Amino acid sequence: MNNSIKTKTKKLFINGEWTEAFSGKTYDVLNPATNKVVATVAYGSTEETRLAIKAANDAFPKWAVLTAKERAVYLTKLYELMLKEKESLAKLITLEMGKPIKEARGEIELAAEYLLWNAEEGKRIYGESIPSSSPSKRLQVLKQPIGPVGAITPWNFPVSMLTRKLGPALAAGCTFVIKPASKTPSSAIRLFELIEQVKFPKGVLNLVIGSSKHIGNEMMENPAIKKITFTGSTAVGKKLIEESSQQVKKVSMELGGHAPFIVFEDANLEEAAEGVIISKYRNSGQTCICLNRLYVQKSVKDRFEILLTEKVNSLKIGDGIEESTEVGPLVDEEAIKKVEYQVEDALEKGGVLLTGGKRRNANELFFEPTLISNASPDMEISYEETFGPVAPIYTFESEEEVIEAANKTDYGLAAYFYTNDLGRSIRVAEKLEYGIVGVNDATPTVVQAPFGGVKQSGLGREGGHQGVEEYLETKYISIKF
Ligand code: ADP
Numbered sequence: 001m002n003n004s005i006k007t008k009t010k011k012l013f014i015n016g017e018w019t020e021a022f023s024g025k026t027y028d029v030l031n032p033a034t035n036k037v038v039a040t041v042a043y044g045s046t047e048e049t050r051l052a053i054k055a056a057n058d059a060f061p062k063w064a065v066l067t068a069k070e071r072a073v074y075l076t077k078l079y080e081l082m083l084k085e086k087e088s089l090a091k092l093i094t095l096e097m098g099k100p101i102k103e104a105r106g107e108i109e110l111a112a113e114y115l116l117w118n119a120e121e122g123k124r125i126y127g128e129s130i131p132s133s134s135p136s137k138r139l140q141v142l143k144q145p146i147g148p149v150g151a152i153t154p155w156n157f158p159v160s161m162l163t164r165k166l167g168p169a170l171a172a173g174c175t176f177v178i179k180p181a182s183k184t185p186s187s188a189i190r191l192f193e194l195i196e197q198v199k200f201p202k203g204v205l206n207l208v209i210g211s212s213k214h215i216g217n218e219m220m221e222n223p224a225i226k227k228i229t230f231t232g233s234t235a236v237g238k239k240l241i242e243e244s245s246q247q248v249k250k251v252s253m254e255l256g257g258h259a260p261f262i263v264f265e266d267a268n269l270e271e272a273a274e275g276v277i278i279s280k281y282r283n284s285g286q287t288c289i290c291l292n293r294l295y296v297q298k299s300v301k302d303r304f305e306i307l308l309t310e311k312v313n314s315l316k317i318g319d320g321i322e323e324s325t326e327v328g329p330l331v332d333e334e335a336i337k338k339v340e341y342q343v344e345d346a347l348e349k350g351g352v353l354l355t356g357g358k359r360r361n362a363n364e365l366f367f368e369p370t371l372i373s374n375a376s377p378d379m380e381i382s383y384e385e386t387f388g389p390v391a392p393i394y395t396f397e398s399e400e401e402v403i404e405a406a407n408k409t410d411y412g413l414a415a416y417f418y419t420n421d422l423g424r425s426i427r428v429a430e431k432l433e434y435g436i437v438g439v440n441d442a443t444p445t446v447v448q449a450p451f452g453g454v455k456q457s458g459l460g461r462e463g464g465h466q467g468v469e470e471y472l473e474t475k476y477i478s479i480k481f
Helices: 046-064 068-084 086-097 101-124 160-172 185-198 212-221 234-244 269-285 298-313 333-348 399-407 422-431 464-469
Strands: 012-014 017-019 026-030 037-042 128-130 137-145 149-152 176-179 205-207 227-231 250-254 259-263 291-297 352-355 370-373 390-396 414-418 436-439 472-480
Touching: 012 046, 012 185, 037 086, 037 185, 046 137, 046 176, 046 205, 046 212, 068 086, 068 101, 068 160, 068 185, 086 101, 086 185, 101 160, 101 464, 149 160, 149 212, 160 176, 160 185, 160 227, 160 464, 176 212, 185 205, 212 234, 227 234, 234 250, 259 269, 259 399, 269 291, 269 298, 269 390, 269 414, 291 298, 291 399, 298 352, 298 370, 298 390, 333 370, 333 390, 390 399, 399 422, 414 422, 422 436
Parallel strands: 149 176, 149 227, 176 205, 227 250, 259 291, 259 414, 291 390, 370 390, 414 436
Antiparallel strands: 012 017, 012 205, 026 037, 128 137, 137 472, 352 370
16 A cells, blocks of 8 residues: 555545645544544545636536447546555555455455446447327437436445445546545545546546535535535435435435344244344444344344354454454544444343444443343344444334334345245235345345435435436437427
8 A cells, every 4th residue: 555645645636637725724524443643634625626616517418428338438447546546545544444354355355346337337328219199299208317426425334335426427428526435535535546547538527525514515506516416414315305305415325224034934044144244243333234233033043142242252343454354443533432322221121132232342432242132122232223232122022013124214225134935035025015025145246236225215226227226317309299
């Protein structure tokens, strides 16, 4: 990795140029595993965002008019460069937000795939020809790029959330202004260094880092931005939806989740336990599709808890930069306080601690992988997103009962269940009120399938052909001759 990241101020990328914040302001990005400075980064605001939007708006007609194949060439080059630079990108992710390096490498592979898949999918943006009601009329439907896009992304998947938006937007013919999370700008900056090497036309891709409030406001208020795409918390998403109403801007929202994970008595318990480990402890539980509530059928509860506790106890906590680490730190003090509170609250309300339950050491951001049995709906952990390595375990007796419990939430992003009964797999999958359902599958995310939530988990989908649709407008043309 280039050591200069530790000393040189990292900048914004506007209209094909690297630039300081106009105020000269910078801030330090800290490594949650060591508390050391990873990078010093320019801290931009309204003016920089305005310029970036102008650049995207000026570039839009020229980018939109390229053929899909021409746009695909750029995206494919970026895909190839990302894979070549996998290690440097992955290390930056681990240094900035703590995830184990193996997971960071996996994130870069997936992130790159979003570019390749959308580059190809862009070639299949079809219109329609509608049967006419008159011999002298022709009715056509065109799909056109929506316009310059404002994107706001979170810190838990700093690179793949960016390319999951950038890929379909650019493939559809849109231009792009991105604000990454303030905690994880370095990996976005590294990606933009690769973007610079690909030589996208000036203004097609712009990076603004800094004040969430000011950058977000400018994206919302500037009429040149035609679409907002956001991944983050439901609270911020609601605010953005409200603000978007002023100009009726199109929005895609990928918000919070509260995933149920159901283990039926007929399941392969070994596979189900492995699924829990991946779903709950990957990224230290800091993903929006993470298991939040673990429902185990009463007849297999004791057996499953023993099996699972053994697996949880064998997880290796540590600095994500070490190859053998399986569970890294949480992202910051606020995150760990929330987890500590939820554990304390659960134990006060009758939860039984099977393992973990506390920080590894005081003054550190590592939290032990935790299992709490005898969980009940009145605990905060049962309805608030945890975003940490803690799984509450509930028991149930019947299929109907667990479906009702699983659906009892305002969220509707991902749900999982394990069973070997074919009929049950169909019944339960259809009744779960979630955008994504994993049946005997704890890792359903792939680039070619639609990802997104129902209820308060969001609007729109990312990935699949649905992901490209989000960046297109439908135009109906009636031709009389
Ligand atoms: P997370 O905790 O996953 O980062 P947030 O919703 O807090 O979720 O943040 C997601 C992204 O939204 C980040 O890039 C953050 O800086 C940005 N953000 C936070 N508050 C606002 C806001 N008021 N307006 C625009 N963007 C915001």
